[in-house]
Amino acid sequence: MESYKTDKIEQLLEKYFEADTTAFEEADLRAYFSQDTVAEHLEQYAPMFQYFSKEKEERFTKEVLKPKTGTSRRIWYSWVSIAAIVLLLVGAYFKTSMASSTLEDEYTQEEIAAAQEALSLLSINFNKGAGQIVYLEEFEKNTNRFLDN
Amino acid sequence: MQQTEFLTIVMPFKDKLFRLAKRLLVSKEEAEDATQEVLLKLWSKNKKMEGYNNVEAFAMTMTKNFCLDRLKSKQAANLKLVHSNYTDNDSSLDKKLEATDSVSWVQKIMEELPEQQKMVLQLRDVEQYEYEEISEMLEMKPTAVRVALSRARKAVREELTKKHNYGIV
Numbered sequence: 001m002e003s004y005k006t007d008k009i010e011q012l013l014e015k016y017f018e019a020d021t022t023a024f025e026e027a028d029l030r031a032y033f034s035q036d037t038v039a040e041h042l043e044q045y046a047p048m049f050q051y052f053s054k055e056k057e058e059r060f061t062k063e064v065l066k067p068k069t070g071t072s073r074r075i076w077y078s079w080v081s082i083a084a085i086v087l088l089l090v091g092a093y094f095k096t097s098m099a100s101s102t103l104e105d106e107y108t109q110e111e112i113a114a115a116q117e118a119l120s121l122l123s124i125n126f127n128k129g130a131g132q133i134v135y136l137e138e139f140e141k142n143t144n145r146f147l148d149n
Numbered sequence: 150m151q152q153t154e155f156l157t158i159v160m161p162f163k164d165k166l167f168r169l170a171k172r173l174l175v176s177k178e179e180a181e182d183a184t185q186e187v188l189l190k191l192w193s194k195n196k197k198m199e200g201y202n203n204v205e206a207f208a209m210t211m212t213k214n215f216c217l218d219r220l221k222s223k224q225a226a227n228l229k230l231v232h233s234n235y236t237d238n239d240s241s242l243d244k245k246l247e248a249t250d251s252v253s254w255v256q257k258i259m260e261e262l263p264e265q266q267k268m269v270l271q272l273r274d275v276e277q278y279e280y281e282e283i284s285e286m287l288e289m290k291p292t293a294v295r296v297a298l299s300r301a302r303k304a305v306r307e308e309l310t311k312k313h314n315y316g317i318v
Contacts, residue, residue: 016302017299017302017303017306018299019295019296019298019299019302020295023277023279026273026274026277027277043313044309044310044312044313045306045309046251047250047251047252047254047255047309048255048305048306048309050252051252051253051255051256052274052275054252055168055271055275056168056275056276058164058167058168058171059164059167060163060164060166060167060181060184062181062184062185063185064156064159064160064163064185064188065152065155065156065185065188065189065192
């Protein structure tokens with residue numbers, strides 16, 4: 001009985017090394033070599049099959065979808081670009097309305113002064129914001145450099 | 150496709166992707182990163198994914214390509230590897246001494262195999278895929294899969310026999 005089995009394993013091994021075994025036959029081989037009693041002359045093959053079985057146990061333990069970084073930054077960018085477009089339109093509007101009639105015709109001196117002050121405030125703050133963007137772009141450039149590596 | 154739906158699709162084979170990545174990249178951390186990148190890429194294609202009849206095979210191919218690219222760029226970046234042929238002979242004895250038991254010895258032997266043989270052996274003998282599946286995943290002809298598999302198995306056998314006969318551990 002035992003020698004019959006050993007014969008069969010020998011035959012399977014021969015086929016195995018020619019890559020002619022079926023998945024079923026290979027399962028037989030793994031089962032044979034996973035037991036404690038292996039024929040002495042076949043012992044040298046045992047580590048191979050034991051290793052393959054062991055390797056299948058290894059698991060991927062990290063999160064499947066890692067949280068995306070940089071999403072909030074992207075949303076921030078889109079808000080900045082919307083604000084820039086709005087400002088551009090406002091600017092264009094003022095420019096065309098200024099061309100059609102002089103400011104002094106339509107507004108009092110106080111109104112013009114107030115508007116100028118408001119606009120200069122806007123421009124100061126906008127420049128502040130723009131300054132931040134340069135910084136962020138630099139930051140993005142550098143992080144990308146690291147990410148690419 | 151919802152994220153939960155995506156997760157149920159990839160759950161059954163995420164470990165296989167990871168094990169293939171680890172086989173190629175060796176380092177566990179790098180293999181984890183690679184697996185996450187591949188899954189993220191797969192998720193970004195989730196609208197198209199319903200069109201694929203075999204998402205698992207597709208993901209395996211993605212993993213293979215990703216890791217091979219990674220190895221290539223590493224090789225290009227690391228000039229030391231140019232001299233690998235000559236340092237290798239030197240260090241292989243040390244490596245062999247490191248392997249404590251014959252099972253981990255097989256791992257060392259596999260590390261020395263060419264990439265294609267590593268992958269074929271991994272996909273057949275560890276993951277037990279059918280030959281046709283492997284040829285699809287690795288974009289190889291079925292006969293080429295068998296040839297590479299037979300060579301890989303024989304190479305492992307040769308090293309094991311050497312060790313068995315001379316008892317070098």
